[in-house]
Ligand SMILES: Nc1ncnc2c1ncn2[C@@H]1O[C@H](COP(=O)(O)OP(=O)(O)OP(=O)(O)O)[C@@H](O)[C@H]1O
């Protein structure tokens with residue numbers, strides 16, 4: 366078997382084995398099927414939710430919140446991170462702030478976000494943006510700092526201006542680290558948006574999970590959970606593809 | 618695999634701007650770090666006339682790379698004066714072939730070679746054409762679209778040479794450029810470098826650890842002492858040009874010069890304490 370097929374087999378084997386075990390335990394009632402419905406029993410529930418309860422709308426709105434927050438947090442995060450990496454005064458000035466805020470559990474700022482941005486969509490997008498901002502900034506900064514100083518010497522020896530240095534050395538040199546940061550940020554964003562939708566939303570995948578839990582519709586809750594997992598997986602996949610295009614020298 | 622190296626007609630066509638003139642007077646460079654103060658080189662007097670090929674040899678850590686970096690304008694002397702003048706009165710241009718892995722990993726070989734021309738505002742067409750020419754010259758025409766990590770160390774080093782030549786500098790600073798190459802490639806590139814130098818009149822300052830390479834390439838050989846580096850010897854190489862390893866080895870002065878440089882270096886390496 367080729368390496369590639371081995372990888373594919375192993376990738377699929379994990380989830381499949383887990384589902385099989387779960388199915389088996391639930392069917393044999395070793396675990397209580399009321400609280401742990403078998404995966405195959407969830408299927409009709411999922412179809413029903415898509416057809417009659419606008420599950421797609423919930424997915425869409427959660428995706429939108431994540432995506433918008435992701436962009437709003439990543440773009441300035443990268444810029445600040447580059448500045449922190451390139452200019453030591455900026456780094457020294459922002460470092461205590463960044464590390465302190467980075468350590469706060471993100472969901473804890475939800476009340477503040479609501480006070481600042483209202484109860485509507487903006488606060489949900491902004492809380493995602495704020496939660497990933499420092500993560501992106503810090504990983505971008507470490508990416509810049511890890512660039513071999515020889516590259517700077519070569520560039521300036523060949524006539525690069527400060528601005529050209531920024532565009533042709535600092536930016537491409539830190540791209541791998543930026544992507545590492547974005548991969549972590551994606552996880553953060555998902556956690557934060559589900560948590561936010563638990564507490565302060567009337568639509569979205571987190572809302573679906575929490576709402577159904579409260580009225581003990583366990584199957585519906587499980588559908589929401591599985592979809593959340595699939596979303597995380599899918600977004601990572603998309604990020605991998607983007608990385609392959611943007612950082613081609615890394616993936617060959 | 619047989620390598621073909623294109624002849625360098627491109628070089629003869631290029632506008633032969635004469636080389637830069639370098640004069641260093643009493644250069645001292647001190648590095649201070651939390652760990653202490655290191656005097657890399659001390660009272661170095663060194664000059665290179667326009668078009669001259671000067672080779673620097675010296676024990677490890679004696680400040681050779683530091684000197685080149687200062688000539689390149691990447692660092693400045695702690696004291697002393699360093700003057701690099703262009704023969705045409707404009708700002709002198711230099712480029713450096715660094716040792717180690719200094720190709721940008723995020724650029725293809727071709728874009729690496731074109732980089733300096735891009736910084737100098739040349740059109741895309743012009744710089745890609747020139748990059749391809751130079752890659753052919755160093756025998757890498759088939760690898761222009763490869764990433765640096767996909768080619769061998771020797772190929773990377775040849776690309777660095779092409780990159781430095783691409784901006785057609787008046788002063789070419791080379792820091793052990795052929796140290797990591799296999800012997801055959803080294804011979805070919807030494808010949809190629811001599812031909813380019815001969816055709817363009819660039820001033821070259823070349824650091825090497827190989828005495829034979831120094832004798833093959835240099836008009837003059839500057840021998841440095843152990844750290845803090847000073848000039849221990851400044852030797853005019855009498856071999857006629859064009860040179861090849863065979864012709865210089867059979868020259869009556871080869872043995873005596875080799876011995877003179879080697880005994881100097883051996884004293885310095887021993888004084889430097891590395892082998893005591
Ligand atoms: N940026 C720096 N900061 C502190 N010390 C430095 C720095 N650069 C060089 N040095 C010191 O200066 C001395 C000379 O270094 P340099 O690299 O010029 O030596 P070299 O002659 O090129 O040696 P080699 O033949 O091994 O390349 C060394 O002792 C080195 O530790």
Ligand SMILES: [Mg+2]
Nearest residue numbers: 681682683792
């Ligand atoms: Mg050196």
